[in-house]
Amino acid sequence: xxxxxxxxxxxxxxxxxxxxxxxxxxxxxxxxxxxxxxxxxxxxxxxxxxxxxxxxxxxxxxxxxxxxxxxxxxxxxxxxxxxxxxxxxxxxxxxxxxxxxxxxxxxxxxxxxxxxxxxxxxxxxxxxxxxxxxxxxxxxxxxxxxxxxxxxxxxxxxxxxxxxxxxxxxxxxxxxxxxxxxxxxxxxxxxxxxxxxxxxxxxxxxxxxxxxxxxxxxxxxxxxxxxxxxxxxxxxxxxxxxxxxxx
Numbered sequence: 001x002x003x004x005x006x007x008x009x010x011x012x013x014x015x016x017x018x019x020x021x022x023x024x025x026x027x028x029x030x031x032x033x034x035x036x037x038x039x040x041x042x043x044x045x046x047x048x049x050x051x052x053x054x055x056x057x058x059x060x061x062x063x064x065x066x067x068x069x070x071x072x073x074x075x076x077x078x079x080x081x082x083x084x085x086x087x088x089x090x091x092x093x094x095x096x097x098x099x100x101x102x103x104x105x106x107x108x109x110x111x112x113x114x115x116x117x118x119x120x121x122x123x124x125x126x127x128x129x130x131x132x133x134x135x136x137x138x139x140x141x142x143x144x145x146x147x148x149x150x151x152x153x154x155x156x157x158x159x160x161x162x163x164x165x166x167x168x169x170x171x172x173x174x175x176x177x178x179x180x181x182x183x184x185x186x187x188x189x190x191x192x193x194x195x196x197x198x199x200x201x202x203x204x205x206x207x208x209x210x211x212x213x214x215x216x217x218x219x220x221x222x223x224x225x226x227x228x229x230x231x232x233x234x235x236x237x238x239x240x241x242x243x244x245x246x247x
Contacts, residue, residue, distance in 0.1 A: 004064035004097075004244055005037040005057045006237045009050055009085075011070075011077055012042035013201040019046040021199035022070065024225035029233050036237075037062060043081055054089040054098065064097045066240035068233050070198060071103040073148060075140035078103045101240030104198070106152045109228045114156065114194045117220035122192060125218040131188035132163045134179045134216070136207040137196040139168025146172045149196065156194075163188075167211075169203040177210035190217050197222040198229070 008029065010022045019042065026040040037060075041053040048056075050067075057065060069082045086100045114135075122128075135153035140146055150166040157164025167179035174182070176193055183191045193211040197204040199222055208219040223229055 002062070002064075003036055004066045004237075004241045005039070005062045006033075006233075007039050007041050007050070007053055007057075007065060007067045008233055009041050009043065009067050009069050009082065009100075010046070010199070011081070012044045012046035013199070014045050015201040015205075017200040021222070021224050022046075025070075025198075025229060025233070028225055028227060028230040032227075032230055033234060043077070043085055050085050051089055051092075054093065058093050058096060063095070064241075064244050065099070066237050066244065067098065067100040068236045068240065069100060069103045070233070072106060072196065072198060073138070073140055073142075073145040074103060074105070075138075075142045075145040079142075097244050099240050099244055101236040101243075104229070104232050104236065106148055106196075107228070107232050108155075109232065110196075110223060111152075111156050111159065113223050113226045113228050114196065114220065116226075117223070118192060118194045118218070121218040121220040127190065127192070127217045129190050130160075130162060130192050130217075131190045132165075132183040132186075132192075133157055133160065134176060134183070134191060134193040134211065135164060135166050135196055136176045136193050136204075136211065136219075137166065137168055138203050139171040141171050143172075152196070167193075167207070169207040175210055176207045176216075177214035180211050180214035180216045184215050189215075191215065192217055193219040195220050195222045199224065
């Protein structure tokens, strides 16, 4: 029996670095599971588009597809865009099974990736001490999605025994600059910002710009193509593949 195909589905961005990062991540996933048909796809702005990738897999004879949304929060894209896209291709291909898995989400293992990225940024900036941390994320109009980032920030700060706050690049306060300035107003001069974004793009760049303008000593790169993220993609796929099996 052939295993279901895996589509790693990202939102997409006009910034070419974003698609390059997603493709690099998918290459890591393929290296971990060379036996699986694995494709990258995008909802918007980048190519290949999701519908085209599904069409290609169907032409190759695949009858089962698990879609892993490369999203970190259960916000609008996860609740609306992904289900709509899956429903559209399922309607066009009624003879195949297409199922979206859970999103990547905020896995505890991603905190280790955050630490690696932040250590690299601190080394580049020649910073050896910190007074506070800011966890920067995209932000959402959904308060529950923002609360999940806040909870992760508290867990991360507790690991480092430092005060920490969550900040957002859009849709919710505080912005990264505001968060950094608030810490500096308390007398904390060594404030670093970690980027809880999957890939580079406008929002991570804006968050970094505002943080540095406000006096942050370092801003880390997004999570990017990391083995911990690739393993999470495969974990979500495994659950989705099991759920395709008829009871």
